[in-house]
Amino acid sequence: MSxxxxxxxxxxxxxxxxxxxxxxxxxxxxxIGIVVLAVVSAxxxxxxxxxxxGAPVVAELGGWPAPVGIVLxxxxxxxxxxxxxxLVTLAVLxxxxxxxxxxxxxxxxxxxxxxxxxxxxxxxxxxYLTGDLFTLFVAFEIMLAASYVxxxxxxxxxxxxxxxxxxxxxxxxxLLFLTTIALVYAATGSVxxxxxxxxxxxxxTGLQTVLALMTVVVFGIKAAMVPLHFWLPDSYPxxxxxxxxxxxxxxxxxxxxxxxxxxxxxxPLDGPSTLLLVIASLTMLIGALGALAQDDLNRLLSFLLVxxxxxxxxxxxxxxxxxxxxxxxxxxxxxxxxxxxxLVSGxxxxxxGTVSIDAMGGLAKTSPxxxxxxxxxxxxxxxxxxxxxxxxxxxxxxAGAGAGLETSLVAGVVxxxxxxxxxxxxxVWVRVFWGAEKPPLTDPDPTDELIVGTARTAKPMYVATxxxxxxxxxxxxxxxxxxxxxxxxxxxxFDRAPYQVAxxxxxxxx
Amino acid sequence: xxxxxxTPERVPWKQWDEPSGQWMLPGEHPPTAERTLLLEVVVRILxxxxxxxxxxxxxVGHYGPGGGFSGGLVAGLAFVLRYIAGGGTDLGAxxxxxxxxxxxxxxxxxxxxxxxxxxxxxxxxxxxxxSAKLSVAVPVVGDVDLVTSLFxxxxxxxxxxGVVLDLLRSLGSxxxxxxxxxxxxx
Numbered sequence: 001m002s003x004x005x006x007x008x009x010x011x012x013x014x015x016x017x018x019x020x021x022x023x024x025x026x027x028x029x030x031x032i033g034i035v036v037l038a039v040v041s042a043x044x045x046x047x048x049x050x051x052x053x054g055a056p057v058v059a060e061l062g063g064w065p066a067p068v069g070i071v072l073x074x075x076x077x078x079x080x081x082x083x084x085x086x087l088v089t090l091a092v093l094x095x096x097x098x099x100x101x102x103x104x105x106x107x108x109x110x111x112x113x114x115x116x117x118x119x120x121x122x123x124x125x126x127x128y129l130t131g132d133l134f135t136l137f138v139a140f141e142i143m144l145a146a147s148y149v150x151x152x153x154x155x156x157x158x159x160x161x162x163x164x165x166x167x168x169x170x171x172x173x174x175l176l177f178l179t180t181i182a183l184v185y186a187a188t189g190s191v192x193x194x195x196x197x198x199x200x201x202x203x204x205t206g207l208q209t210v211l212a213l214m215t216v217v218v219f220g221i222k223a224a225m226v227p228l229h230f231w232l233p234d235s236y237p238x239x240x241x242x243x244x245x246x247x248x249x250x251x252x253x254x255x256x257x258x259x260x261x262x263x264x265x266x267x268p269l270d271g272p273s274t275l276l277l278v279i280a281s282l283t284m285l286i287g288a289l290g291a292l293a294q295d296d297l298n299r300l301l302s303f304l305l306v307x308x309x310x311x312x313x314x315x316x317x318x319x320x321x322x323x324x325x326x327x328x329x330x331x332x333x334x335x336x337x338x339x340x341x342x343l344v345s346g347x348x349x350x351x352x353g354t355v356s357i358d359a360m361g362g363l364a365k366t367s368p369x370x371x372x373x374x375x376x377x378x379x380x381x382x383x384x385x386x387x388x389x390x391x392x393x394x395x396x397x398x399a400g401a402g403a404g405l406e407t408s409l410v411a412g413v414v415x416x417x418x419x420x421x422x423x424x425x426x427x428v429w430v431r432v433f434w435g436a437e438k439p440p441l442t443d444p445d446p447t448d449e450l451i452v453g454t455a456r457t458a459k460p461m462y463v464a465t466x467x468x469x470x471x472x473x474x475x476x477x478x479x480x481x482x483x484x485x486x487x488x489x490x491x492x493x494f495d496r497a498p499y500q501v502a503x504x505x506x507x508x509x510x
Numbered sequence: 511x512x513x514x515x516x517t518p519e520r521v522p523w524k525q526w527d528e529p530s531g532q533w534m535l536p537g538e539h540p541p542t543a544e545r546t547l548l549l550e551v552v553v554r555i556l557x558x559x560x561x562x563x564x565x566x567x568x569x570v571g572h573y574g575p576g577g578g579f580s581g582g583l584v585a586g587l588a589f590v591l592r593y594i595a596g597g598g599t600d601l602g603a604x605x606x607x608x609x610x611x612x613x614x615x616x617x618x619x620x621x622x623x624x625x626x627x628x629x630x631x632x633x634x635x636x637x638x639x640x641s642a643k644l645s646v647a648v649p650v651v652g653d654v655d656l657v658t659s660l661f662x663x664x665x666x667x668x669x670x671x672g673v674v675l676d677l678l679r680s681l682g683s684x685x686x687x688x689x690x691x692x693x694x695x696x
Contacts (some may be wrong), residue, residue, distance in 0.1 A: 006628075006638040014625040062639040111614065503586035 002313065004047060005059040005072045008040045008082055008125035012118040014251060020113040024110035030097050033114050037090040037121065044083035047074040052485055056502040058131070066503045075132040075499055077328055077488035081257055083129045084332050087471060088339045089121050090251050095343055095464040096242035099473050104453045104457030112153055120146035120246065127254045133181055133191040136258060138215065140177065140222070142451065144170045147251060150243045156445050159238045159461060166235035173221035180214040187211070196501035197265045197496055202462050213266035216259065216276075223255030225313055230288050233290070237304075237355070240450045244298065248305050249339030250363070253331050254313045264493040271312045271320045273304030275484040276317030281413045283310030285431050289422035296355045297428065301338075304381065304424060306418055308334055314414060317409050322399035324492025329483055331476055333380070333392040338378040347373070349463060352414040353441035353453020357428060362437030369431050369462055376469050378429065380476075382422035385457020388456035388475035395483060546595065553595040560588035568667050569660070578663030582670025587669070593678050613679055616672030624665030627658070 015036035022028040050057050056075035060066065063437040074082070096117070100110065117237030123143030130136050148170070152163040185191055187207060188199040200208060224232040232252070235243050263269075273327075287307025312334070347370055352360045352413070364371040376387075394413065400411030440453045473483060479488035492498045564585035571577030631640040641659035648654050 001634045003638055010638070012623050014629075017618045017621035017625060020614050023614060023618075041648065043666055060637055062641065063637040466586065 001050065001057055002059040004043055005057050005129060006054045006061070006453075007075050008042045008047075008086070008129065009072070009122055011040055011043075012122040012125065016118040016122065017116040020111075021119065023109055023111045023115075026107055026360075029109055029114045030054070033093050033097075033118060034090070037093060040121070040125065041083060041086045041090060044086055048076070048079035048083055048485075050074075051076050051079045052488065055329055056499060058502050061111050063479060064374040065505075067190050067195035067286070069130040070135050071192070072126075072129040073499065073503055073505055074129055075502070076152060076485060076492055077257075077260070078128045080143055080328065080485060081253070081335075084123070084249050084471075085124055085128070085337050088335055088468065089124070089246065090462050090470070091468045092242050092246045092249070092339060092343070093117060093244075094467070094486055095346075095461050096240075096465060098458050098460035099240075099346075100243065102456065104459065107225045110151060116146045116149045116153075118244075120150065124250050124254055129259060131193050133184060133193060133196065133262075137177055137181060139172070140254075140258075143251065143254065144174065149248060151239045151247070155238075155240075155302040155450070162235050162238040165231050169221065169231040169235075171179065173218055175212065176221075177218045180211065180218055183214070184211055190447060192503070193261065193265055194500045200266050203414070208267065212263070212312075215262045215267070219255045219259040219262070220279075221466060223252050223259060223309050223313075224306050225279055226286045226306065229283065229287070229309070229366065232306060233299050235297060236302050240426040245339040245342035245346070248302070249335045249341050249344065252309060253306065253312075253335050256309065256316075256327070256490060259313075260316055260324065260493065262322060262439055263316060263497060265496055268496065269411060272319055272403055273317050274406065276319075277312055277406060277410050278284045280317050281309045281314035282409050283307065283313060284413055284417035285420075288417045288424065291424040292427070295357050297348065297357055297432070298342070298355050300344060300357070300362065300424060300428065301341050302419055305338055306377055307421065308381070310417065311393070311414060313398060314410055315399060318399050318402055318403045319409070320399065321487075322402060323396070324491070324493050325483070325487045326395035326399045328486040328489050329395050330392040332486070333388040333472070334469060336472040336475060337377045337389065340375075340465060341381065341470060342463075343468065344370070344374045344377065347465060349452050351440060352438075353443060357431045359441060360432045362433075364433040366437055372463065373465050373469060374433070375429070377427040380472055382425050383418045384422070386476055388472050388479065391476060391483065392451060395486075412472040531534055549595045553591045557588050558591060560591070561585055564588065564667075568663055571661060571663055572657045582662070582667040583674070585667070586674025588674030589675055590678065613672045613675035616668050617676065618672075620665045620667065620669030620672060622664050622665070624669065627661040627665060630658075630661075647674050 001183055012456055018032050019029045022032065047057055051074050056073050057079075058066075058074075058169055059072045061072065063072045066297070077156060093247035096113070100108065100113075120143055123139050123141075123146060126137060127143060130139055144403070148163070148167050152160050155163075181191060184196065187203055188196060200211065201461050203211075221228045221231075236247055239247065284307050287303050287305070287310060290305035291300045291307065292342050294303060308330075312327045312330050315323045315325075315330060317323070318326075348360070348363065349355050351363070351367060351370065354360065380387040380389040381395040396414060400407040443453045466478065526657075564581045566581075566583035567576035567584055569577060571581065628639050631642075632638055637644075640660075641657055641662075644656040644658065646654050648657055
C-alpha cells in the first residue's frame with residue numbers, strides 16, 4: 001500500500017522520460033501521457049478510499065523513518081485534491097492533443113510538450129503528497145520549471161515578455177521560500193512537517209509569527225492573493241488555452257493547499273485570523289471588481305480566479321474544522337470549474353479569432369454547443385443552485401456564520417463577491433453569446449503555434465471540455481458524500497493528531 | 511510576416527535530434543581560420559582524462575564527495591571543451607567515429623533508469639528508493655562493495671550529460687547564428 005503513494009510522483013516522471021525516448025512517434029507519446037494520467041487517477045482514487053476509511057497512507061522513502069527520512073503522506077485532503085487535479089490534467093491533455101491534431105495533423109509530434117506536461121503533473125502530485133518542507137520546495141521547483149517552458153514555448157515576443165513577469169515573480173517567491181526553510185531549519189533543526197508541528201510550538205511567539213507570516217507571503221504569491229496577485233492577470237492569459245487552464249486550475253490551488261497544510265499543521269491559531277480575514281475580503285472584492293473592468297475574456301477570467309482565491313482564504317481564516325472543510329470543498333470545485341472556463345475561452349477564441357469581448361457577438365446562434373459549455377461552468381462559478389459552486393459556497397457561509405461577528409461580516413463579502421461574479425459572467429454572456437453575429441477575425445499572430453479565428457471545429461476538443469463540465473456536475477451530484485469527506489478532512493487538519501500519528505507513530509506524539 | 515529561419519519547425523521533425531555536428535573527430539578539424547591550435551591539442555589530450563575522472567566521481571559518490579550529478583557535470587564539461595575547441599555546427603554531437611550522441615535520448619534513458627531504480631526495490635518487498643549493498647569478490651582487486659543506488663547515480667549521470675549537450679546544441683547554436691549574422695565569422 002505504501003508503495004502506491006509514490007506512484008503519482010514516479011509514474012508521470014517515468015512517462016516524461018518515455019515520451020522523450022519515443023519523441024518520434026506522436027501516437028506513442030499521446031498514449032503514454034493518457035495512460036499515465038489515467039493510472040495516476042485510479043491510484044489517487046484508491047488512496048482516497050484508503051485514507052478515508054483508515055489512517056493516512058504513508059511511504060517512507062528508502063525505508064528511512066521520519067523525521068530523518070523523507071515521507072510521502074496521502075491523507076484525506078491530499079488524496080482528494082490529487083484525484084481531482086489528475087482528472088483535470090487528463091482532460092486538459094486530451095484537449096491539447098486534439099487541438100494539435102486539428103491544427104497540425106495526426107503525425108506531428110511535439111518534442112517538448114508531453115515530457116514537460118507530465119513533469120508538471122509530477123510536481124503537482126509531489127506538492128500534494130510530501131510530508132517535508134524541503135521536498136515541498138523541490139515540488140514547487142519541478143512544477144515551476146515545467147511551467148516556465150509551457151508558458152514561453154513557441155510563441156510571440158509579447159507573450160515571452162509576459163512570461164518573463166511570471167518567471168521573475170516565481171523565482172522571487174522561490175527565493176523567499178528557501179529563506180523561510182533555512183530560518184525554520186535554523187530554529188528547529190527539522191524540516192519534517194509533522195515534526196515541525198511539535199517543535200515550532202516551543203519557539204518564542206515572535207519567531208513563530210515571523211515564520212508564519214513568511215509562509216503566508218511565499219504561498220500567497222503562488223496562490224495570487226491580494227496584494228501579491230498583480231502578476232497573474234498579466235501572465236496567465238497570454239499562454240495557449242490548455243496551458244492557461246492547467247495553470248489556473250492547478251498551480252494557484254497548490255499554493256492554497258500549501259497554505260492550508262502549513263498554517264493548520266505548523267502554525268495553528270485559536271480562533272479566526274483577522275489578518276487573513278482582511279486579506280480574503282480584499283482578494284474577493286479586488287478580483288471581482290477587476291474582472292468587471294476587463295474587455296479581454298482571459299483577463300476577466302484571471303481576475304475572477306484571483307477573486308475566488310479569496311473565498312478559499314476565507315475558509316482558512318475562519319480557522320475551525322468547518323471553515324477548513326469549506327476551503328477543501330471549494331478547492332475541489334474551483335479546480336474543475338476554472339480549468340473548464342479557460343478551455344471554453346480557448347474554444348471561443350478559436351472560433352472568433354479574438355479575446356476581446358466587444359468584438360464578439362451572436363455566438364449562441366452560430367455555436368450553440370459552445371453556449372452550453374460556457375453557461376454551465378459560468379453559473380457554477382457564480383454559485384447558482386444546484387451547482388457545485390453553490391454547495392461549496394454554502395459550506396463556507398455556514399462556517400463563517402457560525403464563528404462569530406467578524407467572520408459573519410466577511411461572509412457578507414462572500415455573497416457580494418458571488419453577485420459580482422454572476423454580474424461579470426452575465427456581462428460576458430450578453431456580449432459574446434447574444435447580440436448581432438460578428439464575423440471571425442483573422443489570426444493576429446500567424447507565426448506562433450496557436451491558431452485562432454478558424455471555423456474548423458475539432459469535436460474532441462468539445463468532448464474534452466464537456467467531460468470537465470460533467471466532472472463539475474458530478475461534484476454537485478455527489479455533494480453529500482463529498483462534503484462528508486471534506487468535513488472529515490477539515491476535522492483531521494484542525495486536530496493535527498491524525499497526521500502526526502501517521503507520520504511519526506504513536507509513541508513520539510504527545 | 512514570414513516564419514523566421516531556424517525555428518524548430520524548419521528542421522524536419524524526424525531529424526530534430528539527429529547528430530549532425532562533428533566535434534574534433536580524429537584527423538578532422540573545423541574548416542575555419544579561427545582555430546586555436548593550443549586549445550585543440552590540449553583538449554585532445556584532456557578529453558579522455560576528464561571522462562575517466564567523471565567516472566571516478568560517479569563511482570566513489572556513495573561514500574565520498576561526487577555522485578551522479580557532479581560526475582555528469584564533469585563529463586559534460588569535457589564535451590563543452592570539445593565544443594569550444596571544435597564547434598561550429600549546431601545540432602547534436604558526434605564523438606568518435608561510431609558513437610552518435612543524441613542529447614534528448616540520453617536525458618530520456620537517464621531519467622528512465624533513475625525512476626526504474628527507484629521503483630525496483632518494491633519487487634523485493636522493500637520500500638521505494640531503498641538500496642542494498644552487494645559484496646562481489648573480484649579476483650585481483652579483492653572485495654568490491656556495490657551499492658544498488660549506484661544505478662540511480664548512473665541514471666542521473668546520463669541525464670546531466672544529456673542536459674549539458676542539449677544546452678550546447680540549443681544555446682550554442684543561437685550564439686553561432688548571431689555571430690554569423692553579425693559577420694564575425696567567415
